[in-house]
Amino acid sequence: xxxxxxxxxGNEAVAEAAIRAGADGYFGYPITPQSEILEYLMExxxxxxxxxxxxxxxxxxxxxxxxxGGAACGKKVMTSSSSPGISLKQEGISYIAGAExxxxxxxxxxxxxxxxxxxxxxxxxxxxxxxxxxxDYHLIVLAPxxxxxxxxxxxxxxxxxxxxxxxxxxxxxxxxGQMMEKVYLSQQKERSKVFPDxxxxxKPATRERNIITSLDLDPxxxxxxxxxxxxxxxxxxxxEVRYEEFQCEDAEYLLVAYGTSARVCQKAVQLLREKGLKVxxxxxxxxxxxxxxxxxxxxxxxxxxxxxxxxxxxxxxxxLLAVNGKVPVKHFGRxxxxxxxxxxxxxxxKSKIIGG
Amino acid sequence: MIEVTGIKEIIKPxxxxxxxxxxxxxNTLSYCPGCGHGTAHRILAEVIDEEGLQSQTIGVSPVGxxxxxxxxxxxxxxQAAHGRAPAVATxxxxxxxxxxxxTYQGDGDLAAIGTAETxxxxxxxxxxxxxxxxxxxxxxxxxxxxxxxLPGMKSSTSPYGRDVKTMGNPxxxxxxxxxxxxxxxxxxxxxxxxxxxxxxxxxxxxAVQYQKLDKGACFxxxxxxxxxxxxxxxxxxxxxxxxxxxxxxPLGDLxxxxx
Amino acid sequence: xxxxxxxxxxxxxxxxxxxxxMVSCPTGTIAMAxxxxxxxxxxxxxxxxxxxxxxxxCAMVCPDGVITVYKTKI
Numbered sequence: 001x002x003x004x005x006x007x008x009x010g011n012e013a014v015a016e017a018a019i020r021a022g023a024d025g026y027f028g029y030p031i032t033p034q035s036e037i038l039e040y041l042m043e044x045x046x047x048x049x050x051x052x053x054x055x056x057x058x059x060x061x062x063x064x065x066x067x068x069g070g071a072a073c074g075k076k077v078m079t080s081s082s083s084p085g086i087s088l089k090q091e092g093i094s095y096i097a098g099a100e101x102x103x104x105x106x107x108x109x110x111x112x113x114x115x116x117x118x119x120x121x122x123x124x125x126x127x128x129x130x131x132x133x134x135x136d137y138h139l140i141v142l143a144p145x146x147x148x149x150x151x152x153x154x155x156x157x158x159x160x161x162x163x164x165x166x167x168x169x170x171x172x173x174x175x176x177g178q179m180m181e182k183v184y185l186s187q188q189k190e191r192s193k194v195f196p197d198x199x200x201x202x203k204p205a206t207r208e209r210n211i212i213t214s215l216d217l218d219p220x221x222x223x224x225x226x227x228x229x230x231x232x233x234x235x236x237x238x239x240e241v242r243y244e245e246f247q248c249e250d251a252e253y254l255l256v257a258y259g260t261s262a263r264v265c266q267k268a269v270q271l272l273r274e275k276g277l278k279v280x281x282x283x284x285x286x287x288x289x290x291x292x293x294x295x296x297x298x299x300x301x302x303x304x305x306x307x308x309x310x311x312x313x314x315x316x317x318x319x320l321l322a323v324n325g326k327v328p329v330k331h332f333g334r335x336x337x338x339x340x341x342x343x344x345x346x347x348x349x350k351s352k353i354i355g356g
Numbered sequence: 357m358i359e360v361t362g363i364k365e366i367i368k369p370x371x372x373x374x375x376x377x378x379x380x381x382x383n384t385l386s387y388c389p390g391c392g393h394g395t396a397h398r399i400l401a402e403v404i405d406e407e408g409l410q411s412q413t414i415g416v417s418p419v420g421x422x423x424x425x426x427x428x429x430x431x432x433x434x435q436a437a438h439g440r441a442p443a444v445a446t447x448x449x450x451x452x453x454x455x456x457x458x459t460y461q462g463d464g465d466l467a468a469i470g471t472a473e474t475x476x477x478x479x480x481x482x483x484x485x486x487x488x489x490x491x492x493x494x495x496x497x498x499x500x501x502x503x504x505x506l507p508g509m510k511s512s513t514s515p516y517g518r519d520v521k522t523m524g525n526p527x528x529x530x531x532x533x534x535x536x537x538x539x540x541x542x543x544x545x546x547x548x549x550x551x552x553x554x555x556x557x558x559x560x561x562x563a564v565q566y567q568k569l570d571k572g573a574c575f576x577x578x579x580x581x582x583x584x585x586x587x588x589x590x591x592x593x594x595x596x597x598x599x600x601x602x603x604x605x606p607l608g609d610l611x612x613x614x615x
Numbered sequence: 616x617x618x619x620x621x622x623x624x625x626x627x628x629x630x631x632x633x634x635x636x637m638v639s640c641p642t643g644t645i646a647m648a649x650x651x652x653x654x655x656x657x658x659x660x661x662x663x664x665x666x667x668x669x670x671x672x673c674a675m676v677c678p679d680g681v682i683t684v685y686k687t688k689i
Contacts, residue, residue: 053450055447057443058473065437065444069444069447209426361624373621374683374684389632390631390635391678392678395678547676553676589634591633591634
């Protein structure tokens, strides 16, 4: 079927994709650089067309708990925010992970810590892939590198969320949220009329009552629950790893980067190849699960790896774990809202990895 | 079941006047002896039963003593993060507008950490019922000072009595929400005597009707006891509640619909 | 004139002996047993069963829902 082509901001693409994915509800709170998501949805007013609920909450805390309530009813619900707001949502996200509720969370990352800046950054990597809130849990983390992927990952995110009864995070940044690109939009999906059997929808005589909770005061029960969660995360690690390779076939050196950094690195690979250096790029599309195995395989082929991030070096730890000492791994990053240039990447690969 | 019975000849099905509703499960309540939570649960369950709402009800339990509400009421229940029940209930009702949605929250949950969620859900006129159990103390964590703790009242974190100069004044949340245009019916009741139990049950029944009519937020405060936290016998605690709590939190309707 | 007579059934094992039923009984039917139940509580029981009028006040205030009430005219 022919897809509709539009020129949109990444944030707008998320909003439009949510409507088209048949989302039941969006609960948000304004924060730069992602407010367009809420604004777009308010203007589109999908209540009139698909029946999707759009609500501006009193805080990020309230918004994520609205997501909890909606998700526990088996509905397709989502929220979005940017770094400081995502920090506020962490308690709710932990509850959602503990209660095993499917939902979509979008983080259009800005530089931190604290109030930081409104410029793009990738300094929320640890928070996104290592838990973020309290307890042993993981989100499925998708890292878009284009406006097209901002749209596509909404639908994919909901599918994964419901498949695994797990919250899914789209880890974007201020650059991808704000920039305009062409985007092919998918057809309008109908909102689901079927509820999962675990959802709280009112207890009919035909079933036991459904309880949504993350609490178990019996430590044996709680440990069992944790084992169940870990088994699920292992299944996700096994089945849902996604990545993209760029000129890795004959690569002697490897760049690893996601999102905006990956776009910069793609240009850097081009510049380096023009100089006769065989450099490839691996772009993780899922940050949890991380493409550990593929990076480990490539470390048998290349002489060294540079992890490029808009942070002080967070993903590099997962690259180091994947490589397990086989070849040198270094980090290059800019912080505080600065996007590195391809030339800087070239320089750093040369000085930190290639040497001389 | 081990029982003691009165005059056996009277105990016949046709003579039954009062029996625990089937909406209350057979699980033993985790509450301390004489705690009003059990009674509040029971009359809420009775209304759900009598109105035929079991298949239509979605409840939200808080963090606090009543966190395990889902063990006691045979309806679908979500357990919410501390203070967030009104936000959780907001989404449930928006997404399933035909269902009967209630939250059941204590004073720490509703009037301290959940102040924003409570006020904003009420202010938006969310079509939900909020049941607010006010016993002036944090029960589950062991009797700490609550936002509703009375001036001079002792707790484990106000061991010399609440000094309003340094610890602030008791917060009358029910009075606050009654001023908001989004609330339709706001009342303060108790469950310590048969007459009060009947009144509170009537209030819950009214709130159910108003929710059916899409009237907005209904808010029922139940001033209750905490014998363990107050370090009194249940009977003493009820007496103390009448003498000390009720003057500060007077019973009665704060906002009634114009009918 | 017909006389109203009531009778209660107390689920001993769930009673926590809080005495709230006893003080709410208008006829002095209920007392607390000297014996304790499995949890160690002195449970409520009808000390004077002939005084019961089946008003259900006791059941109304019982936090643990352990009292069932019957009533008839004699």
